Amino acid sequence: MTTEPSIAARVVFLEHRGQQVLLIDASHCTPSQLLDLADETQRRIAQHPRNSLLTLADFTGAQVDKTAATRIKELLVFDRPYVKRSAWTGTETLPHVFYENFKTFSQRDFPRFPTREEALDWLVEP
16 A cells, blocks of 8 residues: 655755756545645745756646646746746646646746656756
């Protein structure tokens, strides 16, 4: 039997090619867990200097409903000043309308990649 990682354990730094990347692991989260994850992510991001973070969000198998999507949009606006570069993976099941709304609402782009490794490579490239 596998246990679900705690919400705090879903927001962690990874090292990739000598650089720190903040992983926001939303994989297989329910809408309720996504709300908690957004709160934890916002709390953690606020502890860092502006324009200092590389972030990777993994939405593999996440269940995004309208309430969770609204909270994610709020988070994306909040974290914009702190994030230098962001990439997403696991967005195949994310409704396209939500993805487009995220980009429009936050006035940011979130390049999507088929694997974490490809996203990490892109994030750390000069």
